[in-house]
Amino acid sequence: MSVPIKSTLDAEAQRITGDALRASVVDLIDLSLIAKQAHWNVVGPNFRPLHLALDELVTAARGFTDDVAERATSIGVSPDGRAQTVAKEAAGLGFPDGWQQDTDVITAIVDNLATVIGRFRERIDTTEKSDPVTQDLFIEIAARLEQLHWMWQAQLATA
Amino acid sequence: MSVPIKSTLDAEAQRITGDALRASVVDLIDLSLIAKQAHWNVVGPNFRPLHLALDELVTAARGFTDDVAERATSIGVSPDGRAQTVAKEAAGLGFPDGWQQDTDVITAIVDNLATVIGRFRERIDTTEKSDPVTQDLFIEIAARLEQLHWMWQAQLATA
Amino acid sequence: MSVPIKSTLDAEAQRITGDALRASVVDLIDLSLIAKQAHWNVVGPNFRPLHLALDELVTAARGFTDDVAERATSIGVSPDGRAQTVAKEAAGLGFPDGWQQDTDVITAIVDNLATVIGRFRERIDTTEKSDPVTQDLFIEIAARLEQLHWMWQAQLATA
Amino acid sequence: MSVPIKSTLDAEAQRITGDALRASVVDLIDLSLIAKQAHWNVVGPNFRPLHLALDELVTAARGFTDDVAERATSIGVSPDGRAQTVAKEAAGLGFPDGWQQDTDVITAIVDNLATVIGRFRERIDTTEKSDPVTQDLFIEIAARLEQLHWMWQAQLATA
Amino acid sequence: MSVPIKSTLDAEAQRITGDALRASVVDLIDLSLIAKQAHWNVVGPNFRPLHLALDELVTAARGFTDDVAERATSIGVSPDGRAQTVAKEAAGLGFPDGWQQDTDVITAIVDNLATVIGRFRERIDTTEKSDPVTQDLFIEIAARLEQLHWMWQAQLATA
Amino acid sequence: MSVPIKSTLDAEAQRITGDALRASVVDLIDLSLIAKQAHWNVVGPNFRPLHLALDELVTAARGFTDDVAERATSIGVSPDGRAQTVAKEAAGLGFPDGWQQDTDVITAIVDNLATVIGRFRERIDTTEKSDPVTQDLFIEIAARLEQLHWMWQAQLATA
Amino acid sequence: MSVPIKSTLDAEAQRITGDALRASVVDLIDLSLIAKQAHWNVVGPNFRPLHLALDELVTAARGFTDDVAERATSIGVSPDGRAQTVAKEAAGLGFPDGWQQDTDVITAIVDNLATVIGRFRERIDTTEKSDPVTQDLFIEIAARLEQLHWMWQAQLATA
Amino acid sequence: MSVPIKSTLDAEAQRITGDALRASVVDLIDLSLIAKQAHWNVVGPNFRPLHLALDELVTAARGFTDDVAERATSIGVSPDGRAQTVAKEAAGLGFPDGWQQDTDVITAIVDNLATVIGRFRERIDTTEKSDPVTQDLFIEIAARLEQLHWMWQAQLATA
């Protein structure tokens, strides 16, 4: 395969930034699939608000997936978001099989979000030098995921 | 794990219908990931119309995924749409790694659609007795996928 | 009274289909009145999500009422949805008087839905031969009511 | 049953206002069912404009039903809008069974409106002292029903 | 001419289904042209409601034309909706030349609808085995045309 | 009063065009007041379609009033649309006092429209030389008024 | 002329309320014509904000005209909003001919508003007994006109 | 048949203008049917942009059909847009049967557009004297068709 899209970054910056972006694609697809899985399998008294909140998370994760994948293409790096790649490389903590109690769903989502946020915090550092444009996107993603992280935590918390 | 959602189908009908629905969830998620992969990696003179047409396919596949997953829950069957399950069980033909020429993308999408449609044609037969409500959903999905199948073929065809 | 609207069905098919449709009008109006009654009288910690979910049920029941009543007129059968007729003939389980605890509301709605769905499952069989057009409408109604049935059950369930 | 919603009215004002509101719920549901019944069963040269005008009446009656029922809850009174209650207690004049000629429909709607408006005129007086907030709602309802009363009369009138 | 679009149906099912679909294209275009013709040429006291109702019929007929034509392409059959083909092959009863009295328009539309509905009722039988996906589309079309048939009849009827 | 807005027309063209525009303002305001008067006072079996059609005429007349008044200002001529001016100078045929039978309303509107259209036909000739921009606006107004003229006539006509 | 619309008010209440409503129709049409006249003829540095604010006044006056005229019809009284009637009977202060300086326009609008508001204040008293429904409408109109009165005054005021 | 709609044109002007309008109805319906035919039967690499562009042409042709037909009625001339009339009298060049290669579709559309535009150019001349209102409509139609003519040519052109 040739290299059909030229980058406006130098080779080293492209490699560092591209690796961060490709890993982000995988993490975000995994997060969207986990959230959909929970959206369908949650049971318990809080079913309805969680069912709705999980679709907001799906929407956020899908939108960011497109953003990072198209940022990769914009710097000449081919993104890989196929099921096999996601199954192998995603950093998330996964989600159990079958129906899930509402409180367990909250815990699972909080933990998955914490893991993914941690990865984006690292990528903000990694790309500071290599590409401020990509870093800006990672900052935007972290901001939204941390907001969701608070909202999901708030459902577990006691004042 | 207990069985928290009671079905209005008898056990046998539930089993047959549930298997068909769970397999459909997996196929449709896979199809949506393949279409997104192509959306990002297509290159060539027809980039723009294909880029847009692939997102229409993503939208269709995602909408039907939700429909079949929530039909499964409606008959008391837990759907499984996690990345690992999709990677293992999807019936599609997959999609190659990296940038892809526009004509190759068309062929790959036509072939994947043909495979998935074949599976839905079988499920229409399987569920005729077990659950006409689910059959009706499969008929609707087949109708739309066959329409897309024509549109994608039309780009390859010569009169 | 003369017979002002001619049917495209023969007399026997018209009788069978018309009976099913007239009974459906009654059941669905009753369901919409029960759901509104619950919408106003529910109390308890889950007030807000139930208050909203009950209005979704009202919207569904009202829309289907119009569909089945206008399907009856389409085959030359006059529908009857007056309060006295509904009070006498509805198949639902009713709803108690006065303020109701949120958990009791969920149980009452699940039970009413199960009863009404059972009736529509029978009508799907009854009309298969007499009028596939009406059967198709009953399938669509069953699909939506079973989806709501799952969502209401899910609030009671434990995984 | 306990009294779960505290009122900002004193007991006597609450009783007077609550009775007026509970009766209004019943009258308005009955009116909406009568209008729907006519919407389906009207025949004659003016079918189309009447079919549409009847749905405007349904929309008005349904909206006001919700307003008065939620005004009842706002002052701590449980509303009762179940089919059996409506069948027993509604003040309207009812509507005949089966297909109805367009001119007969107009007369029936004009008469039902006149009856219901008369009841609201009384309630405006009754609640002037007991609760000006509820009175204001009754004034708004009377204004709209009298407007519809004119429009339905205008179809019968000769200049 | 080669056969550029492959079908997911076998040759016999494709032939039976394709014939039904091609005939439907012709009938529906004819119906839409008749309704437009009436929309322009109707005169009489009921001009306005008929003028509007005829455009609803045009909209329905045009939408279904596209549905059946694209269903034909989806199974690899080329549809033919050219003026000459419609003029030769349409099953409708036609419409007279020049200005038309409103009552005559109603009769003409009722009769044309009855003829076309009869043809779709036959096609529902014909395609039950050959292609349930196409049958489902014919059922949807029959449902809407029968609803319009009632509404147009209701303008002629006496209770 | 000075002449605050300069015209791009010469004095003679401005005078001819300005006179035509000022007279149009008066005629169109009068037409809109007549249509509103009829909108409120019409009675009879066709009340509803006429009530709606009259508001379409009001909307058209009001829109064109603004167009011609602002065209006058655009060529430096002050328009005069005050009640006294309209009462004195309008060319329309007026409208009787009090409730009006629906058939009489149709006749009155047809006659008023014919009178006003006649005046605009003359103004199209008058302004051909003096200002093609104003002529274009008069042509657009005549087109719409003649369309309404047909629709109102059609309600009186017999084929 | 017969009396085609029956009132739910007694004769005396109808007479008092009807007179107030008929006079309101005239005042509000006059106000809307004055505001349009000013909208076209205002000149000066504040042209643009005044040009826009005058159209808000037109919109308010036109909406209220329809409300009071249809309230008149609702109690069986025929409204009269023809140009000649407005020219003769309107209570407003009028508006001078030709182009007007922006500051003069503000003064003229403030004065006209004050006059019309004064009349509505009287009508609120007059109708308190005769018809609380009409009184409620007059209160709503006064509220909006007094808000506009402040906004127009504010442009003249110095703190 | 009597002549139910009176014209504001004299008999000769009505005849000339009416003939031009009736011929336009036929040409535009034919153009819309040809464009739909191409919309369904086009194949080749440019399928998608052509499929969409053809529906824009359908939309334009249908809108103008209504405009010219209602202009005919506005001058008292009955339009004729029935399939048989279109098949006999349309001026277009037609379109071949069956699937069509994308490049052939472009040529066919360009040629049909050129023929129809030529006819409208003639009608602009013909109606200049007989009816400037109709001429203005023909100018608007020519402007849009010539814009589409450029866009379709541009796909064949080489710079």
Add this chain to the structure above:
Amino acid sequence: MSVPIKSTLDAEAQRITGDALRASVVDLIDLSLIAKQAHWNVVGPNFRPLHLALDELVTAARGFTDDVAERATSIGVSPDGRAQTVAKEAAGLGFPDGWQQDTDVITAIVDNLATVIGRFRERIDTTEKSDPVTQDLFIEIAARLEQLHWMWQAQLATA
């Protein structure tokens, strides 16, 4: 400071009404700030429905603040909604610092609403004579706040 906005009320009526309006501005701003504070600081299993319901309360309070402040200006009284004024003069019960358990939030909102509603009930009496226009606004505000009062209570209640 001079008195730039003239009132249509006499001095005494202006003073009484103005005092009621100025106090309302302060109470409603305070209520909106309390609801926002709760919106951010609520934690617990019912976080999500409360978080949303609190923003509905904010929207209501902000809208009414503008209404009462502009009603004050409409009668020539300057409103004061600055932070210092609100902190000193608001009648509400306040809200504690820091994170708050969901059940505590409900109690705090119910109590604050009850206090504010009590004040508006008094103002309805106070302004009955001084200004029915302002009274009408207070009635509207009380109606909405009492509806919210019921909804917030319903979350604490047991049937």
Add this chain to the structure above:
Amino acid sequence: MSVPIKSTLDAEAQRITGDALRASVVDLIDLSLIAKQAHWNVVGPNFRPLHLALDELVTAARGFTDDVAERATSIGVSPDGRAQTVAKEAAGLGFPDGWQQDTDVITAIVDNLATVIGRFRERIDTTEKSDPVTQDLFIEIAARLEQLHWMWQAQLATA
């Protein structure tokens, strides 16, 4: 360069019309750039209404630029709207560098509009014979520019 787009005009008409259109493209782009320049650089008490009014002018100028450029292509003439061409050939009076007082901005816009309108008035004459379709577009542009010319003058005027 070849001549890829064929014209429906003859060579002479195409030359005359094409020259007028190409010059219009240049004038209108210049006008839109001047209006944007003023939008950013205006200062003074009338900043806000001018800032907004200038963007309306930009919107009008941009829309007409597209109309005239695509009218040129429709008759086979290539438009030229590049910065260098605009800088060289625009007929406008330009706009000074740096911040501008609001009154100076009004004068500059009025003068630029007058110049451009003068050019369009000439083009209306020039194209009357060569192409009535293009003339119609120039008339529409003149109508809108003269309306804006009035509005901008009105801000300078004294009555």
Add this chain to the structure above:
Amino acid sequence: MSVPIKSTLDAEAQRITGDALRASVVDLIDLSLIAKQAHWNVVGPNFRPLHLALDELVTAARGFTDDVAERATSIGVSPDGRAQTVAKEAAGLGFPDGWQQDTDVITAIVDNLATVIGRFRERIDTTEKSDPVTQDLFIEIAARLEQLHWMWQAQLATA
């Protein structure tokens, strides 16, 4: 009180960032209350554009308040936006009591904006190390406030 929301920042970064965010909540609420106060109390010839511009400022300030408060919660810090806190801690310059001349309003808003912008400029520096996500939000706020600062200055400026 416990610490219910865990932060993804370390304790020191959380403290620095949290202090900046809590102070921002207070400043922005104060700014929104000042702008509303001015919105109601401004008088003078520029009343209308200022009245509208002040509501844009309110909208901006309210939106940013929510953003910074929810950013605080996202890092585990409880925001405090109660009236008493705002009255004590806001950095703004305040706003005088009573009606205000339009020119004085402009000066007051410009000065308040300058003060608040200065504080956000400092916070951009402070949070550069402690939390780039929060810094990005402060940059966005500064950008919008500086744009408003220009627009408000522009109304005072002379070129």
Add this chain to the structure above:
Amino acid sequence: MSVPIKSTLDAEAQRITGDALRASVVDLIDLSLIAKQAHWNVVGPNFRPLHLALDELVTAARGFTDDVAERATSIGVSPDGRAQTVAKEAAGLGFPDGWQQDTDVITAIVDNLATVIGRFRERIDTTEKSDPVTQDLFIEIAARLEQLHWMWQAQLATA
């Protein structure tokens, strides 16, 4: 000329940032004019997708022009976007005269985008110290232009 807008930046930072912003205004206007030029003059098989894609580029360039120009004003620097300035100072590569083949258009757009992106990459560095608010805007612009750069390249590329 005085300096009417005060900056919140010191003189040196204002100079550096202002120069970058003024150059950006010029580059982006030039880019929007080039894209419009191509939008009109492109010919060839890919006309339609390019015609649409070029308008997306115009929209992006125009939006960013306003952003950078108003960022300049926000820091007290007057932007200059007049045609003469753009013609002299734009950094883009220009675009040839007359009709252009579709493949040549793609190359020209890719090259122009690459040049402009290079300039924004430099400005991101330049403004890092002088003004992080402006730098953030440049990052956002670079992100979008690089995305478009990929999409345009993708049409030329081979995998």
